[in-house]
Amino acid sequence: MGTSDIMDDLILNMKVVYARAYVRLKGLLREPHWSIAEVIIPLLSLSAYVYMYTMLNAPAEYMAFVIVGGAMLAFWSNVLWGMSAQLYWEKETGMLQHYMLSPASRMAVLLGMAVGGALNTTLRSISILLVGTLLFPVEYNLIDINALLIVFLLTITALYGMGMLFASLFLLYGREATHIADLLQEPIYLFSGIYYPVLSSQIFSQAVKLVASIIPLTFGIDAIRLLLIMGRGIGDVTLHILGLSLLVAILLPLAYIALRRMEEISKRHGRLTLRWQ
Amino acid sequence: MYAVETVDLSRVFELKGKSILALDDVNIRISKGEILGLLGANGAGKTTLVKILSTLLLPSKGSAYIHGYDVVKYAKDVRRMINLVSGGETPGYGMLTVRENLWFFSQLYGLSSSLARERIDMLIKAMELEQYKDVRMHRLSTGYKQRLNLARGFINDPKVLFLDEPTLGLDVVNAKHMRKYMRDWVDSDRARTILLTTHYLAEAEEVCDKIAIIYKGRIVAYETPSALKASLNNGVSIKVEILSNDHTPTTTSSSSDNRSRMVEKISRSSGVLACMLEPLGNGENGYDDDMGKHEKSSHSNGRYDSNSNNDDSSSSSSNGLTRLRIMLDDDSKIPDLVSTLVLNGYKVLSVKKDQPTLEDVYMRYVGMKDNGMG
Numbered sequence: 168m169g170t171s172d173i174m175d176d177l178i179l180n181m182k183v184v185y186a187r188a189y190v191r192l193k194g195l196l197r198e199p200h201w202s203i204a205e206v207i208i209p210l211l212s213l214s215a216y217v218y219m220y221t222m223l224n225a226p227a228e229y230m231a232f233v234i235v236g237g238a239m240l241a242f243w244s245n246v247l248w249g250m251s252a253q254l255y256w257e258k259e260t261g262m263l264q265h266y267m268l269s270p271a272s273r274m275a276v277l278l279g280m281a282v283g284g285a286l287n288t289t290l291r292s293i294s295i296l297l298v299g300t301l302l303f304p305v306e307y308n309l310i311d312i313n314a315l316l317i318v319f320l321l322t323i324t325a326l327y328g329m330g331m332l333f334a335s336l337f338l339l340y341g342r343e344a345t346h347i348a349d350l351l352q353e354p355i356y357l358f359s360g361i362y363y364p365v366l367s368s369q370i371f372s373q374a375v376k377l378v379a380s381i382i383p384l385t386f387g388i389d390a391i392r393l394l395l396i397m398g399r400g401i402g403d404v405t406l407h408i409l410g411l412s413l414l415v416a417i418l419l420p421l422a423y424i425a426l427r428r429m430e431e432i433s434k435r436h437g438r439l440t441l442r443w444q
Numbered sequence: 445m446y447a448v449e450t451v452d453l454s455r456v457f458e459l460k461g462k463s464i465l466a467l468d469d470v471n472i473r474i475s476k477g478e479i480l481g482l483l484g485a486n487g488a489g490k491t492t493l494v495k496i497l498s499t500l501l502l503p504s505k506g507s508a509y510i511h512g513y514d515v516v517k518y519a520k521d522v523r524r525m526i527n528l529v530s531g532g533e534t535p536g537y538g539m540l541t542v543r544e545n546l547w548f549f550s551q552l553y554g555l556s557s558s559l560a561r562e563r564i565d566m567l568i569k570a571m572e573l574e575q576y577k578d579v580r581m582h583r584l585s586t587g588y589k590q591r592l593n594l595a596r597g598f599i600n601d602p603k604v605l606f607l608d609e610p611t612l613g614l615d616v617v618n619a620k621h622m623r624k625y626m627r628d629w630v631d632s633d634r635a636r637t638i639l640l641t642t643h644y645l646a647e648a649e650e651v652c653d654k655i656a657i658i659y660k661g662r663i664v665a666y667e668t669p670s671a672l673k674a675s676l677n678n679g680v681s682i683k684v685e686i687l688s689n690d691h692t693p694t695t696t697s698s699s700s701d702n703r704s705r706m707v708e709k710i711s712r713s714s715g716v717l718a719c720m721l722e723p724l725g726n727g728e729n730g731y732d733d734d735m736g737k738h739e740k741s742s743h744s745n746g747r748y749d750s751n752s753n754n755d756d757s758s759s760s761s762s763n764g765l766t767r768l769r770i771m772l773d774d775d776s777k778i779p780d781l782v783s784t785l786v787l788n789g790y791k792v793l794s795v796k797k798d799q800p801t802l803e804d805v806y807m808r809y810v811g812m813k814d815n816g817m818g
Contacts, residue, residue: 179554186547186548186552193540194539262537264530264533265552268523269523270523270552271553
């Protein structure tokens with residue numbers, strides 16, 4: 168493959184990433200009522216936790232923990248339903264065939280979904296954070312914004328890397344995809360510490376913390392809380408950054424391998440474009 | 445170099461522990477600038493062949509090439525040169541407009557903004573979608589969705605376009621318009637090629653340079669429409685109208701069973717190559733009784749289906765009146781055939797010799813095999 172071929176491929180795949188992300192963002196603009204609902208519903212859940220902590224006279228920063236957790240939860244929901252189950256839905260609606268037929272890299276298609284989903288969810292997540300902060304008496308203590316941005320970007324990359332990996336696996340499981348997503352939802356809420364600190368508390372044993380660390384959300388939320396609420400600097404989240412970087416380095420190549428494997432298996436068995444199989 | 449070539453292409457599906465041979469040593473060669481019609485009943489292997497050629501499915505044996513590129517080894521190169529449109533498939537995202545969807549697909553092929561705009565405008569005009577260009581896809585009727593789907597197929601100006609029953613869901617006028625567009629598209633650049641799978645024999649006859657008949661995964665005939673018809677020179681096609689003497693009221697299913705038995709019995713008679721029920725009413729998709737003899741001979745609903753001999757085609761029988769199309773190896777067999785019908789309790793109202801049509805060709809190749817004669 169010559170340099171011009173590589174350039175052609177690169178341009179093609181960048182266009183694909185943009186086009187697929189465009190679909191996601193267009194969806195947000197065309198159906199704004201959904202976005203409003205997706206801000207209000209998480210706020211209801213996190214309000215319950217805020218009131219519970221208020222009743223228990225928990226430290227003030229716990230309310231901020233809940234709001235940050237609620238804002239980050241939006242990403243997990245998007246990764247689960249908007250990324251992991253997406254290829255399955257694309258197959259069900261007949262769109263997957265169009266992607267498989269095109270010369271575009273399948274990773275570019277997934278990346279486009281991820282970029283669109285991440286941008287879309289960031290807007291939602293910021294809305295949750297802003298509304299939550301207006302509704303409840305929470306205080307932030309941010310001293311290292313660069314560290315916060317690094318941690319946030321690494322968390323999102325690792326999370327969507329996981330989503331890209333799950334997308335192929337969910338497709339192979341066919342119609343069980345929605346059940347798998349359901350199964351993954353609640354345990355993640357429990358172990359990743361959406362509404363309470365996990366890594367920097369003694370709630371779980373070290374073994375459970377280690378398992379929980381496989382979920383990018385666990386590292387991400389913990390580090391963001393330390394930086395945004397507890398006023399810590401990059402030196403306090405080095406382990407988190409290393410953990411997240413390792414997850415990115417593992418999840419993205421795994422996603423690529425799984426995607427190749429999924430395509431190969433599906434083409435061999437004729438399941439790639441046939442619905443309900 | 446051929447636009448499309450297959451060499452001993454086979455595909456086996458494993459289903460519940462059983463092996464199903466979907467394609468069996470298929471050898472086809474489509475030249476550039478040609479439209480090949482692939483005819484076959486449901487399950488004959490048409491879509492399997494198209495999916496292998498379009499890199500969506502792996503062959504079990506043999507090889508296939510698009511413009512010399514192996515579809516397995518060079519799938520990515522092949523994908524740059526092809527597109528596929530299937531009847532009834534989703535032409536995009538429901539919340540995007542017609543124009544946005546076409547732009548989206550243009551990006552999957554890396555078209556530049558100016559080229560994409562130019563081509564989208566051209567296709568919107570060609571598919572008569574101007575009025576709907578800013579309408580969201582989910583609001584389009586089935587027919588307009590299919591027009592958008594066809595536009596999607598042309599968006600990358602493919603060298604080889606696979607059309608898998610593309611006029612499914614289109615009305616008479618639109619289907620005809622579409623066929624003309626296909627023909628003009630190939631004629632305007634002889635480097636372009638179309639492989640069209642269809643149930644509509646007249647559609648194939650109207651637009652195709654060559655026709656391949658596929659039966660149970662095998663290509664049983666492969667020629668130009670005129671050569672295929674000429675191959676029937678020693679065969680005779682007749683239309684027979686008969687009336688059942690038995691006026692006992694019957695249920696729809698028993699009436700259907702009776703007709704099926706009759707067709708089977710006639711098919712086994714000496715000198716009969718094939719026999720099928722003929723429609724008494726109008727068809728659809730541009731092939732009705734007003735469209736000439738070839739169209740008239742097509743099956744109920746204008747579709748050919750090899751299972752239709754056993755079908756309860758309401759239009760092939762009315763008040764005991766049944767119309768049959770029968771292929772004989774020699775016209776001297778006509779009196780014997782009439783005797784057989786009379787002896788079996790039918791009143792023969794008319795017997796009319798007809799010019800061979802593509803349907804007769806299909807009957808000859810597929811009907812004979814169904815009768816265990818092939």
